[in-house]
Amino acid sequence: METKELTCINCPMGCRITVTMSGSEVISVEGNTCKRGDVYARTEVVSPVRTVTTTIKVTGGSVDRVSCKTKTPVPKDKIFDVMAEIGAASCTAPVKIGDVLIKDCAGTGVPVVATKAVGVNPED
Amino acid sequence: MRADIVVIGGGPAGLAAAISAARFDPSLNVLILERDNELGGILNQCIHNGFGLHTFNEELTGPEYASRFEEQLDGLGINYMLNTMVLNVSSGSVTAVNSNEGVFTVSCGAIVLCMGCRERPRGALNIPGLRPAGVFTAGTAQRLVNIEGYMPGREVVILGSGDIGLIMARRMTLEGAIVKAVCELMPYSGGLKRNIVQCLDDFDIPLILSHTVIDIKGKERVTSVVIAKVDSNSKPIPGTEQEIACDTLLLSCGLIPENELSRAADIKINPATNGPVVNESFETSVPGIFACGNVLHVHDLVDYVSEESSRAGKSAARYVSSSNTSVGAEIRISTGSGVRYTVPSIVRPDELDSDLIIRFRSTGVFKDSYIDVSFNGPKKIHRRKQIITPGEMEQVILKKEDLLNISGDICVAISES
Numbered sequence: 001m002e003t004k005e006l007t008c009i010n011c012p013m014g015c016r017i018t019v020t021m022s023g024s025e026v027i028s029v030e031g032n033t034c035k036r037g038d039v040y041a042r043t044e045v046v047s048p049v050r051t052v053t054t055t056i057k058v059t060g061g062s063v064d065r066v067s068c069k070t071k072t073p074v075p076k077d078k079i080f081d082v083m084a085e086i087g088a089a090s091c092t093a094p095v096k097i098g099d100v101l102i103k104d105c106a107g108t109g110v111p112v113v114a115t116k117a118v119g120v121n122p123e124d
Numbered sequence: 125m126r127a128d129i130v131v132i133g134g135g136p137a138g139l140a141a142a143i144s145a146a147r148f149d150p151s152l153n154v155l156i157l158e159r160d161n162e163l164g165g166i167l168n169q170c171i172h173n174g175f176g177l178h179t180f181n182e183e184l185t186g187p188e189y190a191s192r193f194e195e196q197l198d199g200l201g202i203n204y205m206l207n208t209m210v211l212n213v214s215s216g217s218v219t220a221v222n223s224n225e226g227v228f229t230v231s232c233g234a235i236v237l238c239m240g241c242r243e244r245p246r247g248a249l250n251i252p253g254l255r256p257a258g259v260f261t262a263g264t265a266q267r268l269v270n271i272e273g274y275m276p277g278r279e280v281v282i283l284g285s286g287d288i289g290l291i292m293a294r295r296m297t298l299e300g301a302i303v304k305a306v307c308e309l310m311p312y313s314g315g316l317k318r319n320i321v322q323c324l325d326d327f328d329i330p331l332i333l334s335h336t337v338i339d340i341k342g343k344e345r346v347t348s349v350v351i352a353k354v355d356s357n358s359k360p361i362p363g364t365e366q367e368i369a370c371d372t373l374l375l376s377c378g379l380i381p382e383n384e385l386s387r388a389a390d391i392k393i394n395p396a397t398n399g400p401v402v403n404e405s406f407e408t409s410v411p412g413i414f415a416c417g418n419v420l421h422v423h424d425l426v427d428y429v430s431e432e433s434s435r436a437g438k439s440a441a442r443y444v445s446s447s448n449t450s451v452g453a454e455i456r457i458s459t460g461s462g463v464r465y466t467v468p469s470i471v472r473p474d475e476l477d478s479d480l481i482i483r484f485r486s487t488g489v490f491k492d493s494y495i496d497v498s499f500n501g502p503k504k505i506h507r508r509k510q511i512i513t514p515g516e517m518e519q520v521i522l523k524k525e526d527l528l529n530i531s532g533d534i535c536v537a538i539s540e541s
Contacts, residue, residue, distance in 0.1 A: 053185055065270075116187035
């Protein structure tokens with residue numbers, strides 16, 4: 001039996017969670033104050049995931065870059081692959097919040113969506 | 125020009141205050157004055173997620189969170205002016221300037237101060253060394269990367285472990301920079317725990333506690349910084365110096381509420397928060413002028429800014445709508461041991477329309493301790509907390525009926541078990 005100490009990142013409470021494991025099997029989760037903490041701890045010890053937030057190039061927009069995110073969290077070890085694909089991509093104004101900018105980012109099956117609206121550059 | 129309520133600043137506090145004022149009384153004419161070219165304030169550059177868990181029960185990025193508020197303005201008939209700088213505030217009058225109107229004055233029934241805060245710059249930190257390019261506040265770097273699309277540097281040291289510093293450690297790393305260390309003067313981080321996990325631990329960025337920058341080297345551009353361990357009086361300890369090669373130093377060393385307008389209006393300022401002294405209605409010492417958000421006290425969560433500001437906006441609307449100026453008994457809220465400040469610091473129980481939320485910060489880190497609230501004698505609240513840190517705001521809620529018949533101060537304190 002081994003224990004892993006985690007800090008829950010689901011909300012600003014930052015609960016300290018102790019996961020007791022036997023091999024790859026989770027025996028118990030303690031210290032969380034809500035159900036999300038339990039789910040997080042069980043996923044985090046086996047396959048950690050993160051939402052990636054960054055910006056993507058916009059052409060013809062009132063600004064040059066628009067903020068975006070992976071619509072759902074991606075495996076932690078894919079973060080830099082996701083960044084590389086977003087870095088090489090671009091989109092065209094106008095952009096609305098929630099527009100899909102990349103359908104399947106870096107083979108994760110997760111789309112990248114805009115998190116801000118960008119209008120068309122009136123001078124173009 | 126005339127408005128019933130003028131809201132100064134269109135960031136998260138101003139948006140929430142304006143919306144709740146207009147909701148309280150749809151006949152009121154509410155005007156937001158914003159100096160930037162868009163609404164949303166600092167949320168526009170906070171492209172990371174984690175906003176809105178309390179308000180919307182989902183995890184949003186900063187721009188998404190702001191848009192949830194902005195899209196309500198038109199329906200409520202709230203007016204706003206962008207690129208407009210407020211120059212002066214006094215009871216019933218706001219003077220501002222922009223390129224279309226020149227200098228103009230708005231007469232009004234109430235004012236809500238929502239100017240937010242500023243970062244503490246290098247000049248305020250007295251860091252010795254040369255004056256090369258490459259020293260930025262973390263928020264300036266955040267704006268450069270996230271809005272302008274420029275990388276401020278490639279090899280980075282961050283001084284201060286406040287949330288913006290931690291967020292920027294991750295952001296710079298994602299964009300290909302090498303973050304060599306985050307140095308923190310205090311023996312604990314000033315940032316949220318989850319940011320330490322997500323922004324530093326995830327990328328193996330070292331957090332060096334009880335250290336500060338004692339020298340900045342480089343003639344044209346930063347070439348290195350020297351850090352040293354500090355003693356319990358924050359003085360560098362000779363012999364502990366280490367030089368770290370880098371081209372960029374980011375500063376995340378605290379935020380200061382931006383109260384030039386408040387001071388000029390002779391509004392009483394609390395030296396512990398650098399924000400106005402307010403009562404339960406978020407009214408300052410000048411009647412009809414209210415304050416909320418980071419101009420009042422620096423928050424770690426925007427959700428709390430929105431919640432607090434909507435109460436302030438409602439109070440401002442009630443002030444304008446009602447001719448009732450009666451004020452009941454006034455009770456002071458005092459800070460006991462371990463508590464640096466409380467907001468509000470005055471409560472008039474008769475004016476409460478629901479329970480009283482007192483928010484406060486601790487003076488240091490307390491483990492396995494208790495939050496105590498007493499009304500001039502026995503403890504009314506004695507609540508155990510696993511951990512209390514200055515970086516995370518605490519709150520206690522007092523019932524209105526419990527406050528109606530008390531005499532003397534309310535004292536909020538932290539006691540160790």
